Amino acid sequence: MKTKKELLEHYSTGDIHSFIQFDGWKMRQDQSDSVMKPDKNGYVWMAGYTEELRHSPKELAVRVLIHSGTSIDDTTKLLKGIIKWININKNLLEMADEHSFVRKDV
Numbered sequence: 001m002k003t004k005k006e007l008l009e010h011y012s013t014g015d016i017h018s019f020i021q022f023d024g025w026k027m028r029q030d031q032s033d034s035v036m037k038p039d040k041n042g043y044v045w046m047a048g049y050t051e052e053l054r055h056s057p058k059e060l061a062v063r064v065l066i067h068s069g070t071s072i073d074d075t076t077k078l079l080k081g082i083i084k085w086i087n088i089n090k091n092l093l094e095m096a097d098e099h100s101f102v103r104k105d106v
Contacts, residue, residue: 014053021050024078
């Protein structure tokens with residue numbers, strides 16, 4: 001595993017890339033609040049505009065990051081939820097410019 005210093009040195013030489021970031025997770029029952037409304041299985045999704053320093057080519061259209069230790073069941077349900085969200089909201093990819101959205105159609 002690289003050190004924080006090594007990662008900062010590496011990414012500091014990258015180009016700025018703009019992204020729409022989709023986040024999803026399974027909330028604990030004690031985590032629900034007025035903004036984050038989980039679906040019937042406890043899953044929640046968010047999306048927003050972000051910029052990152054990257055060495056990857058701009059043609060790399062999609063990158064999926066999954067935390068180590070995440071179950072296959074949670075991973076597939078969360079990815080399916082993101083796909084469903086994008087298909088329901090066809091203009092989501094254009095709308096997310098410098099805004100954040102919480103999925104509320106679940």
